Amino acid sequence: MTIYRYLINMNSLTLFSIKNKLTILFIVLVCMSCKRPQRVADTVEVPGKVAQGINGKVLFKEGQFSASGEILDNGKVYGIEREVLFYELTSIKDVEIGEGDFIKYTSSEIIDSVTSDKHGNFSRELPEGKYSVFIKESKRLYSKLGDNDYYMPVTVFKDSSTTVIIEVDYKATYLSGQ
Numbered sequence: 001m002t003i004y005r006y007l008i009n010m011n012s013l014t015l016f017s018i019k020n021k022l023t024i025l026f027i028v029l030v031c032m033s034c035k036r037p038q039r040v041a042d043t044v045e046v047p048g049k050v051a052q053g054i055n056g057k058v059l060f061k062e063g064q065f066s067a068s069g070e071i072l073d074n075g076k077v078y079g080i081e082r083e084v085l086f087y088e089l090t091s092i093k094d095v096e097i098g099e100g101d102f103i104k105y106t107s108s109e110i111i112d113s114v115t116s117d118k119h120g121n122f123s124r125e126l127p128e129g130k131y132s133v134f135i136k137e138s139k140r141l142y143s144k145l146g147d148n149d150y151y152m153p154v155t156v157f158k159d160s161s162t163t164v165i166i167e168v169d170y171k172a173t174y175l176s177g178q
Contacts, residue, residue, distance in 0.1 A: 045057075047121055047123075048123070048161055048163070049123035050123045050124065050125045050161050051125075051159065051160075051161060052125060052126070052127075052128070052156065052157075052158065052159055052160060052161060053123065053124050053125040053126040053156055053161055053162075054086070054122075054123070054124050054126060054131075054133075054154060054156060054161065054162050054163075054164060055122070055123045055161050055162070055163050055164075056084070056116075056121075056122050056123075056133075056163060056164040056165060056166060057079060057116070057119075057120045057121055057122070057164075057165050057166070058079065058080055058081075058082050058084060058116045058120040058122065058135060058166045058168065059077050059078065059079060059080070059120055059165065059166065059167050059168065060076075060077070060078055060079075060080045060120075060168050060169075060171075061075070061076070061077050061167055061168065061169040061171070061172040062075070062076050062169075062171035062172055063075035063076050063171075063172065063173070064172075064173050064174075064175055065172055065173070065174050065175070066174070066175060067174050067175065067176045069174075072175070075172070078120075079116070079117075079118070079119040079120025079121065080116065080118075080120050080168070081115065081116055081117060081118050081120070082115070082116055082120075082135050082136060082137065082168070083113055083114075083115050083135070083136035084113060084114050084115070084116055084122050084124070084133060084134075084135060084136075084166070085110055085112075085113045085133070085134040085135070085136060085141070086110070086111045086112045086113065086114075086124065086126060086131045086132075086133060087106065087108040087109065087110050087111060087131065087132045087133075087134060087151075088108050088109050088111060088130075088131065088132070089108075089130040089131060089132050089150055089153060090106055090108040090132035090134075090150060090151045091148075091149050091150050091151075092145060092149040092150075092151075093149075094106055094107050094108045095107075095108075095151070098140065100170050101142055101143065101144055101145075101170060102137070102140045102141065102142055102170075103134070103140070103141040103142070103143060103151075104140070104141075106134075106141065108132065111126070111131060112124055112126060123161075126156050127156070128156050128157055128158045129155075129156055130153060130154070130155050130156075131153070131154050131155075131156065132150060132151040132152055132153060132154070133151075133152040133154055133164060133166060134151065134152070135166060135168055137168060137170075142168060142170070144167075152164075152166070
């Protein structure tokens with residue numbers, strides 16, 4: 001009799017395990033079919049054209065985004081045509097700050113510039129060195145404060161191109177808890 005009970009218990013355990021496996025499989029399939037929010041950096045392609053310098057893309061963001069940058073229902077991201085300015089490495093001490101991420105004035109020297117195409121793509125050959133990248137936006141300078149209080153710092157190495165994605169996001173709203 002003891003052996004018989006053991007076999008019944010084994011069959012119940014096996015059946016229970018199959019139910020658990022099917023439940024887990026169902027949950028996984030449901031989760032995989034849900035729409036996954038996209039992060040801008042995951043979807044951007046930057047065509048490279050220069051061997052030494054900077055290849056990049058200027059993106060305009062408007063609408064709502066999660067705190068981590070994922071696009072929410074009414075969020076939009078698209079490439080824009082703008083003048084991209086390369087200054088000598090510029091710190092917060094070298095600028096007069098305007099509203100938000102806009103800069104009224106910088107005492108740093110401009111090294112070069114380029115205009116992005118209608119899709120936001122740009123390329124510029126530059127000598128090796130450290131630069132700060134600014135965007136000309138409605139006759140004002142726009143940039144983000146980056147590492148060590150420098151504005152959008154970018155390093156160009158000898159015989160190498162650096163890729164940058166510039167997000168102009170003063171019309172974007174970032175929601176916490178999303």
